[in-house]
Amino acid sequence: MRVAFLTAPEGVEQVELTEPWQAVVDAGHEPVLVSTKPGRIQAFHHLDKADTFPVQEVVGEASAGSFDGLVLPGGVANPDFLRMDPEAVAFVKGFFEAGRPVAAICHAPWTLIEADVVRGRVLTSWPSLRTDLRNAGATWVDEQVKVCDHAPSKLVTSRKPGDLKAFCATLLEVFAEEKEKQAA
Template sequence: MSNPPLTGRPPSLIGRKVAVLATDGFEQSELDTPVEALKAAGATVEIVSPKAGEIQGWEHHDKGHVVPVDRGLASADPAGYDALVLPGGVINPDALRIEPEAIAFIKHFVTSGKPIAAICHGPWTLINAGGVEGKQMTSWPSLEMDLRNAGAFWVDRDVVVDQGLVTSRKPADLPAFCAKMIEEFAKGLHS
């Protein structure tokens, strides 16, 4: 399922289906901005959540707006998606990492080699899904020791790519994060 970019044009994600796994407490810009970028590149995007209806975003320490859930986690088949986005926010990934269905969903992408993009606190869930060992990654600085202890090679850069895994530190990194996310999602499966 390779989709090489045309010279001078950003890669196209037409025909690609992307899951954004989130729950209450996601960082607003870290969900909204990647979703907009993916849709602009032609991807079909679904917000997947263990919570039905809608989920509450946050803008740092203040409530943001709600986002409708497209598919409940219980009925979401990870095999039906080409890629996964894990937005940050402190509450969101901390809640997801203790949700067995969420970890199983993420683990499908880890073991199948499908590309994953995780920003800020989003990589927390990858630890529980066994997706960080031996990977070069970045994250919000407070996750550095968690990721190192789980076997990742943590670096402080705006975006890091390692075999289809795209990670970034914070909302200010979103332009670099989105560009690399689209590039890796267009490449498809990684060995």
């Protein structure tokens, strides 16, 4: 499977990028770092700068159809930057339109709200997004990981870095199930 990881140039929570990335690699799949600009992205450990990572594809040149799934890491700044970028929002929306699975953790559902893909869905997030999600038509739950099977795309969400083990295991399971369905 080819899995897109969408991040802004600055502000991604490093562990929310690196742990799902490693899970995808360990499962024998190909993760691809997609961003709004070429070059490198800056990751953070909360508010402190951490590592940088090379961008492999630019969102304006990438297509949801060339991937089997999408992972949206959190951090406060990352989804805030992404939701202000029309090409990033269109890229995210493209996964839902194509029926491809999406996984989002922590603050990442802000980008989903901007893409107008949460209405009628049940999901979780960092607790401060609860009202934003409800106002966008979603049902918010306080669970470690939540899978919403609302057609056409499955959505996996988690609340925080402490949920990463369950988040990674669940996204791999859901992505594999969806890939099998597409192949059949």
